[in-house]
Amino acid sequence: MIQKQCVTVLLLLSIVLTVTAQTFALPWGVALTSKRLQETNFTTALSTYRVRSLTPENEMKMGVLQPQKGTFDFSGADAIIEYAKAHDMGVRGHTLVWHKNIPSWVTDETWTKAQLTDILDNHIETVVGHMGNDVYAWDVVNEALDDTTAHARRPSIWQETIGDEYIVHAFTKAHQVNPTIPLYYNDYGIIGKNGKSDAVYTMVKSLLNQGVPITGIGFQSHLSLNSHPTAESMQQNMQRFVDLGLEVSVTELDVAIGTSPATAEQLAQQEQIYRDVISACMSTGACAGITTWGLTDKYTWLTDYLGHTEAPLPLTTTYEPKPAYQAIKDMLLVTYPADTPASHPTTDPRPHSRVCTY
Numbered sequence: 001m002i003q004k005q006c007v008t009v010l011l012l013l014s015i016v017l018t019v020t021a022q023t024f025a026l027p028w029g030v031a032l033t034s035k036r037l038q039e040t041n042f043t044t045a046l047s048t049y050r051v052r053s054l055t056p057e058n059e060m061k062m063g064v065l066q067p068q069k070g071t072f073d074f075s076g077a078d079a080i081i082e083y084a085k086a087h088d089m090g091v092r093g094h095t096l097v098w099h100k101n102i103p104s105w106v107t108d109e110t111w112t113k114a115q116l117t118d119i120l121d122n123h124i125e126t127v128v129g130h131m132g133n134d135v136y137a138w139d140v141v142n143e144a145l146d147d148t149t150a151h152a153r154r155p156s157i158w159q160e161t162i163g164d165e166y167i168v169h170a171f172t173k174a175h176q177v178n179p180t181i182p183l184y185y186n187d188y189g190i191i192g193k194n195g196k197s198d199a200v201y202t203m204v205k206s207l208l209n210q211g212v213p214i215t216g217i218g219f220q221s222h223l224s225l226n227s228h229p230t231a232e233s234m235q236q237n238m239q240r241f242v243d244l245g246l247e248v249s250v251t252e253l254d255v256a257i258g259t260s261p262a263t264a265e266q267l268a269q270q271e272q273i274y275r276d277v278i279s280a281c282m283s284t285g286a287c288a289g290i291t292t293w294g295l296t297d298k299y300t301w302l303t304d305y306l307g308h309t310e311a312p313l314p315l316t317t318t319y320e321p322k323p324a325y326q327a328i329k330d331m332l333l334v335t336y337p338a339d340t341p342a343s344h345p346t347t348d349p350r351p352h353s354r355v356c357t358y
């Protein structure tokens with residue numbers, strides 16, 4: 001209720017105040033690697049299309065950050081943070097604990113539970129401590145459930161060596177290091193109501209009942225024209241997490257077309273799916289942002305993964321806006337006055353969370 005009132009206040013403010021500047025009411029974020037920041041076409045598009053949040057696609061993962069035991073390389077992550085600071089953007093932290101991108105010095109050895117817990121603690125302490133409030137949220141645990149019908153815990157090194165409690169441990173440690181930062185559980189295949197999102201719901205509800213400091217759910221949303229939940233399913237599903245007192249974010253949105261080149265009809269279908277996803281998140285009143293897993297069809301993990309273009313993103317390979325961008329623009333762009341104070345959404349990557357009390 002409080003969240004919905006806050007959204008209403010924000011919307012009224014945007015209507016009443018003088019019209020002199022435009023920005024997004026909720027941040028549109030994109031995933032990227034730091035080397036893109038050397039490309040003028042890319043950075044011009046970030047500015048032209050008013051991207052307000054950046055997620056390091058790989059450079060905050062353990063394998064990149066701690067390639068050798070106790071030796072940290074923050075160069076890529078720091079470059080993204082510095083760029084964001086200089087351009088009035090926020091940065092989402094992705095990700096502290098995952099079954100992929102673990103450095104070989106971890107996977108090549110056999111550890112006791114106590115030893116691996118120490119490794120996890122040290123990694124979280126060092127990384128969360130280094131980033132401080134330069135990131136506005138952390139994906140603490142990523143993809144902990146598997147894709148069997150039971151959606152049991154995925155058999156990662158963390159799960160097999162530390163056991164179920166590794167998730168509690170990771171959130172608790174991150175909270176100890178930075179008690180103010182929102183901490184997320186992030187996963188794919190959970191934006192609609194289905195067996196996997198039911199399993200995440202049950203797990204997170206149990207974590208909350210144990211007092212685990214989890215504040216948000218990241219719905220990755222790697223969708224395709226042939227595989228996407230209905231608008232109603234997405235809305236109802238996100239709402240039930242908000243009803244637990246959590247905030248929600250769309251963290252890795254892309255919508256694969258399936259064939260190349262895309263037809264106008266396919267691009268229109270893609271736009272509609274973007275609209276449905278954004279609408280589902282916003283309708284909860286506790287949506288902290290919409291991040292797409294890339295900016296331009298020129299650079300998408302799907303091309304590397306599938307070997308052909310899927311045109312899943314809001315801009316074409318030549319940085320032209322697609323119908324999917326129109327969905328982002330129509331739904332997120334609002335107008336604020338140029339002399340807006342610093343606490344206003346123009347400089348705040350997470351307006352709802354900062355303006356409203358959860």
Ligand code: G3I
Binds near residue numbers: 142252
């Ligand atoms: O940078 C090295 C390069 O030096 C080397 O020559 C090359 C050879 O394989 O690998 C390069 O690293 C690759 C990296 O992407 C950068 O391109 C890794 O092999 C490759 O595994 C890595 O893939 C990333 C994947 O996560 C695994 O970390 C994708 O870019 C990234 O888009 C993807 O992102 C994930 C999210 O984190 C979680 N949700 C799903 C999403 C898509 O899979």
